[in-house]
Amino acid sequence: MIHSETLLSSRLSHRSQMWDATGMWAFVLHRITGLGLVFYILLHTILMGGSLLSGKEDFDATLSVLMGNPVFEVLDIMLLGAVLYHGFNGIRILLFDMGIGISISSQRNIFRIFMGAAAILWFWSIALKLSH
Amino acid sequence: MHAWTWFLQRISAVILVIALGLHIGFLHFSNAGEPLNYSDIMVRLKTPVFISLDILLLIFGLYHALYGLYSIFLDFDSGKKEKLVVLGLLVAMGLGFVGFGIFGLFYTICSL
Numbered sequence: 097m098i099h100s101e102t103l104l105s106s107r108l109s110h111r112s113q114m115w116d117a118t119g120m121w122a123f124v125l126h127r128i129t130g131l132g133l134v135f136y137i138l139l140h141t142i143l144m145g146g147s148l149l150s151g152k153e154d155f156d157a158t159l160s161v162l163m164g165n166p167v168f169e170v171l172d173i174m175l176l177g178a179v180l181y182h183g184f185n186g187i188r189i190l191l192f193d194m195g196i197g198i199s200i201s202s203q204r205n206i207f208r209i210f211m212g213a214a215a216i217l218w219f220w221s222i223a224l225k226l227s228h
Numbered sequence: 229m230h231a232w233t234w235f236l237q238r239i240s241a242v243i244l245v246i247a248l249g250l251h252i253g254f255l256h257f258s259n260a261g262e263p264l265n266y267s268d269i270m271v272r273l274k275t276p277v278f279i280s281l282d283i284l285l286l287i288f289g290l291y292h293a294l295y296g297l298y299s300i301f302l303d304f305d306s307g308k309k310e311k312l313v314v315l316g317l318l319v320a321m322g323l324g325f326v327g328f329g330i331f332g333l334f335y336t337i338c339s340l
Contacts, residue, residue, distance in 0.1 A: 127300065134293040141325050145332030152266040163263040179248065186241050193238065
């Protein structure tokens with residue numbers, strides 16, 4: 097078994113190599129989508145909770161803006177993309193933690209298959225949204 | 229302490245993959261296009277399954293989000309005191325948001 101610190105320092109001495117690795121991009125994108133989703137869940141809790149508490153008229157007014165305005169429709173699609181990426185990459189991380197597919201080549205394959213699945217779900221959802 | 233909070237992050241991840249899948253599928257794509265309205269929500273809030281799903285999402289969603297923030301913060305190698313302050317703030321924030329969400333839910337359910 098390779099000691100993780102040795103692995104890390106040998107990677108850090110080749111910075112360009114580190115950034116070429118699929119795993120590094122996967123990690124960075126997981127953080128970026130994660131931060132976006134943290135911001136979203138806080139906003140979503142306040143907005144939904146708040147408009148529920150202020151009653152029917154306010155709730156319907158908020159929802160007609162959020163679900164009717166084209167700007168929010170685009171943001172909604174981006175949100176779904178972030179959720180799908182974070183979720184599928186998250187499943188890959190869980191499998192890795194359980195010791196499933198831990199070689200570099202299977203990691204690359206699992207990542208590609210999961211990203212394919214996420215992309216299919218995303219485009220299918222966009223098509224569904226556009227057809228309504 | 230770190231081990232079980234890390235494990236709970238994994239548990240919440242599994243719960244979120246399922247619960248968020250249902251949440252997005254149900255709440256957004258069962259009536260895509262037309263805006264969701266108050267009466268749609270009221271029908272759902274009469275069903276214990278939807279109430280439970282919402283509470284699960286509040287608790288595990290916010291735990292996962294705020295623990296995620298904390299682990300990003302831990303990567304900056306801060307001092308012991310800073311860690312405690314940030315942890316305290318995040319715990320307070322989490323309790324506040326979960327409390328607000330559950331209060332909003334039950335206040336609405338009780339006024340039905």
